[in-house]
Each structure stands twice: as C-alpha cells, then as structure tokens.
Amino acid sequence: MEVLVTGGSGQLGRTLVPALQAAGHDVRQMSRRGAGPGGVRGDLATGRDLAQAVRGAEVVVHAASDPRGNPWEVDVAGTRRLVQALDRGRLRHLVYVSIVGVDRVPFGYYRAKYAAEQVLLASGLPVTLARVTQFHPFVDEMLTTARRGPVLIVPMGWTAAPVDVGEAAGFLTELAGGQPTGDVVEFGGPEDLSAGDLARAWAAAREPGVRVVSTPLPGKLSAAFREGGVLPGARAARGRRTYGEHLRGV
C-alpha cells in the first residue's frame, strides 16, 4: 500500500520507514525539510506543503510530534490540519503514535497527545490509536540529563516499561497493514521497572562510579508516575528486548 509516515526523520520514523518498506509497502516520509529517501516536505504547524505530502496516501502512520516546542500547535492543531488534508475516499487506515498514560498522567505534553487522539476519534477516519511506552534511548537521555557529576537523583517509586524502538516499529508496521480498531491499542517493553532500577542499570553500563539516589517527589504528576500511570494495561502487547539488553547492545 501507499504509506505516508509523518515524523519520518525522527527517532521512531527512521526505524519505522525501513520496517514498512520491508513489509512490502511503498513508503513516503514527511518532515519539515523533506530530507532523506522518500522524503516529502510538510509542516503540520502551518499546513504548508501538507496537501502535496499526503496525496495518494492509503495508510498514514502519524508519528510527527513537537514535545519540546509547541505540541498544541503541531500535535493537536497539526493533526486537525492533517485530517483535513487527507483524501477520505482513498485512506484505509491512520495509525496514530501516542503514549501509554496520556489519559492518566497530568503532564502538558501528554494532555496535548490525548487531545490529538480526540481529534482523530472525532474525525470519522479509520483510525487506530497506538499508545507506546518510552523508547530505550529516551530513558538514556533522561538519565544522562538528570546526572549531576557523581550523583544521579531519581524520583522514588516511579515505574516505567521502556521499549525497544525497533520492536515498536515492528508493532506499528503490523498495525498499519491491518484493519483500524477505532480505539486504543498499547505496546510496551517486557519489564516494569522502577526509576531506581533503570538508573542503576544505566549507571553500571554507562557511568560506573555514579551513585543513584532515589528521592520522594511530591505532587500530582509524581503520584501518577508512582501509581503506574505509564505502565501498559493487562491487554497490552509487549516487546521482548529488555532495557539491560539495550544497554549491553545485544
């Protein structure tokens, strides 16, 4: 099928595009610059070049996002622009890449992702909302940023089930080739781990000598992370590759 990946230049997109190609699809990938193989230009924040980018798409995997910039403009209003630009007669399936817990965790970016999900559910398009947990390199990035010299302070009791990017791409590829569910499906990593466990594994592999300290963090956001807000539900599909294997590069 003719597949368009939005966010094709991103961390997920770079793995997802080859996975979709390997599954036999004809893949284009959109980003603001349209760089890379099969790259087309399209800007969700302004709508510029969007009509051209989506032309002919039978399947869209919508993975573009702006977590550090303006997610209300890119993820929410941008999703609305995408919905308007798509050819309804031709589109068979739109898979939206969301995050496990966007409906539970009171975090601004998650609220925007949840709002984008609502835009899609209200659109009448054939959609599947694929909520995925944190990618392994994202966890690395968080821990690298949190480290202060020889000490790494992490919130006590937070839990997560980080996932391999390649396995997430495989899951999304399978979804994209299937029927829309009109609902949420979840995909997470194989293990539910505390922030302390993740940090100790990371420190041992990447920064031996760094001491991990778990400290209680007050507030509603912290409570949501402690209560398993970003853990996949019982019916979620799970990957196999552990965070430890990612750290060891196996």
Ligand SMILES: NC(=O)c1ccc[n+]([C@@H]2O[C@H](COP(=O)([O-])OP(=O)(O)OC[C@H]3O[C@@H](n4cnc5c(N)ncnc54)[C@H](OP(=O)(O)O)[C@@H]3O)[C@@H](O)[C@H]2O)c1
């Ligand atoms: N990272 C995680 O741990 C994680 C976990 C679960 C789910 N997710 C979800 O998975 C998706 C992909 O995440 P990622 O980590 O791969 O993101 P990423 O590396 O930050 O990539 C974001 C992508 O969005 C594109 N983009 C940003 N602003 C845009 C705009 N105005 N118009 C068009 N494209 C725009 C970027 O392209 P240019 O900047 O090149 O234009 C890039 O290709 C996101 O929806 C995210 O919420 C991420």
